[in-house]
Amino acid sequence: MGLLKFLQLCVCSAIMAVGVLLNSAEPTVLIRFSRAPPPQSRFSTAIFGYSVERLDGSNACKKNGCSIHCELDGRSLRPCPAESIVLKNLTVNREHKFLLNVTTGDGETNSSAYSWFIDTIPPTATIHSEQIYTNAEKVAIDVTFSEACSGQSGFKCVDSSNCDVIIKGPAHVRASSLRVMEPGIKYSLDIILSLRSMYGRAVITVAENICTDQAGNHFTRTNGSTIIIHFDRRPVQLDLWTSVPSYELVINGVPRTVLATNKLEDIKLFLDFSIPIINSTKQILKTLHVNSGNLIPIHGKLRANRRFVFELKNISITEIITIEVRAGSILGRTGTPVFPVAPIMFLYDSVNPGVMLSTSSPSITKESNINVMVEFTKPVFGFEASMVKVAGGTLTRFKELSRALYSLTVLAEAQNVVSVTIPAGKASDISGNLNLASNHLEVKHC
Known part of the structure; x- marks a missing residue:
C-alpha cells in the first residue's frame, strides 16, 4: 500500500493539509489540517483542527456523515470529534505522532498523519579557551550552544558595549574578531587583556535571555556559561633549597653559612615555585645537574604542581656537592620562564676525624x-x-x-x-x- 503525505500552507487562510494515500488509486477525499502544533513546540498541549473535503472542495461528510478514527503515538483515542481535538498533558521532550483515519458514508477512505516534537529543555552555552592561564595580551574563546539558538536575533556582538559576552576585570572583547564557526551553534571571539595590569583575572560570562531555540525556550545560563581567564606577567620565582643542616661559622673573621651532613637521608632537594608550572617531574629532573651521584624523585607533583622533591643517591664518602638548575627550561602555567636561581653547594662527609x-x-x-x-x-x-x-x-x-x-x-x-x-x-x-x-x-x- 502506497503512502502519500500532502502538506499545503495557504498564507491567507493559514490552512495546512497532510494527505496519506492508502490505496494505489488516486484518493477522492482529502484531509486538511487547519490547525496543528509547530514541528518544535515547548507546550504539552496540542490542538488539531481538520476537515474532510472532496477534490472539488466540498464537504465529504455533509450528506451521509463520516467515520473518524484518531490515534496518538499508536494508541486509539476515544472520542474522536469530527472537526477538532485537544490533546493535553503530553509527555515532554519526545516526539509525538497524530494519525487521523476517515471513512465516508460512500465507503471512501483516507488517512493523514502529523509528527512534532515537544521540547522544554532550554538552550545553554559553554565558554571554552585553550588559555585559562596566560601572560599574553590576547586570548581566544569559543562560545558553543547546546542547540541552535537563533530566535530573538540570536547571539551577537556589535561592539564592546553591545555584546552578548560580558566581561568583568581588566579586559574587553574585540567585537571585530567575531567568527561564526557554526550558525546558531558555535562562535569565536578574541578577549584583550589589559597591559596596564601585571596580573589579574577576567570573568567572562554569556549574557542572559539572548536567544531562543526553535521551540521558543529561552536561553538559560549554567556554570559552563562562565569562564575565568587568569593572566600573570610577573617573573616566575624558584626557591631551590635542601634539607641538609646549616651552620653559622666565622671563617677568617667573616660569618659564613655552611651546609654539611653525614647522613644520606638528609640530602633532599626541594624546588618551590611561586606559581604552578606546566613541566612534569621527569622534565624537571632533566633540568637539574649534580656533580656527583644521582637525583631520584621521591614525590610527585605537590602543592598543585608548585613543589618537586628529589633525593641524592650513589655518592662517595666525602664530597662537596653542587646542584644547578637550568631554570629557563621550566615554564609557569602562564607560559613565563622561571627566573634563574643560584646553585646549591653543601658538604657530604661520613669520615670520622682522627x-x-x-x-x-x-x-x-x-x-x-x-x-x-x-x-x-x-x-x-x-x-x-x-x-x-x-x-x-x-x-x-x-x-x-x-x-x-x-x-x-x-x-x-x-x-x-x-x-x-x-x-x-x-x-x-x-x-x-x-x-x-x-x-x-x-x-x-x-
Missing part, C-alpha cells in the same frame, strides 16, 4: 711542664679541656690554635709517668662525625 698527640719533650725528662700538641685530621667543634684525659699530671694550659690544632701544657707529678689521651666521641666535625680515639702519649718524669 686525632694525633705529640710532644717536644723527650720520653724521659726532668722538666715538670710537658707541652702537648693535639692535631685533628679536620676541623672539629665542641672540643674542650675537660675532654683531655690526663694521668700522672695536671692539665694547666689549653689553647685553641685553630679548629684542628690545639696546644696543651701538663704539669707532671714527681717520679711518675705522665699519660695523655683523648677518648673517642668527644668532638665532632662540621658534618656531625665524632672523633676517633687518639694515640696514647706517655712521658716519664724523674
Whole structure:
C-alpha cells in the first residue's frame, strides 16, 4: 500500500493539509489540517483542527456523515470529534505522532498523519579557551550552544558595549574578531587583556535571555556559561633549597653559612615555585645537574604542581656537592620562564676525624711542664679541656690554635709517668662525625 503525505500552507487562510494515500488509486477525499502544533513546540498541549473535503472542495461528510478514527503515538483515542481535538498533558521532550483515519458514508477512505516534537529543555552555552592561564595580551574563546539558538536575533556582538559576552576585570572583547564557526551553534571571539595590569583575572560570562531555540525556550545560563581567564606577567620565582643542616661559622673573621651532613637521608632537594608550572617531574629532573651521584624523585607533583622533591643517591664518602638548575627550561602555567636561581653547594662527609698527640719533650725528662700538641685530621667543634684525659699530671694550659690544632701544657707529678689521651666521641666535625680515639702519649718524669 502506497503512502502519500500532502502538506499545503495557504498564507491567507493559514490552512495546512497532510494527505496519506492508502490505496494505489488516486484518493477522492482529502484531509486538511487547519490547525496543528509547530514541528518544535515547548507546550504539552496540542490542538488539531481538520476537515474532510472532496477534490472539488466540498464537504465529504455533509450528506451521509463520516467515520473518524484518531490515534496518538499508536494508541486509539476515544472520542474522536469530527472537526477538532485537544490533546493535553503530553509527555515532554519526545516526539509525538497524530494519525487521523476517515471513512465516508460512500465507503471512501483516507488517512493523514502529523509528527512534532515537544521540547522544554532550554538552550545553554559553554565558554571554552585553550588559555585559562596566560601572560599574553590576547586570548581566544569559543562560545558553543547546546542547540541552535537563533530566535530573538540570536547571539551577537556589535561592539564592546553591545555584546552578548560580558566581561568583568581588566579586559574587553574585540567585537571585530567575531567568527561564526557554526550558525546558531558555535562562535569565536578574541578577549584583550589589559597591559596596564601585571596580573589579574577576567570573568567572562554569556549574557542572559539572548536567544531562543526553535521551540521558543529561552536561553538559560549554567556554570559552563562562565569562564575565568587568569593572566600573570610577573617573573616566575624558584626557591631551590635542601634539607641538609646549616651552620653559622666565622671563617677568617667573616660569618659564613655552611651546609654539611653525614647522613644520606638528609640530602633532599626541594624546588618551590611561586606559581604552578606546566613541566612534569621527569622534565624537571632533566633540568637539574649534580656533580656527583644521582637525583631520584621521591614525590610527585605537590602543592598543585608548585613543589618537586628529589633525593641524592650513589655518592662517595666525602664530597662537596653542587646542584644547578637550568631554570629557563621550566615554564609557569602562564607560559613565563622561571627566573634563574643560584646553585646549591653543601658538604657530604661520613669520615670520622682522627686525632694525633705529640710532644717536644723527650720520653724521659726532668722538666715538670710537658707541652702537648693535639692535631685533628679536620676541623672539629665542641672540643674542650675537660675532654683531655690526663694521668700522672695536671692539665694547666689549653689553647685553641685553630679548629684542628690545639696546644696543651701538663704539669707532671714527681717520679711518675705522665699519660695523655683523648677518648673517642668527644668532638665532632662540621658534618656531625665524632672523633676517633687518639694515640696514647706517655712521658716519664724523674
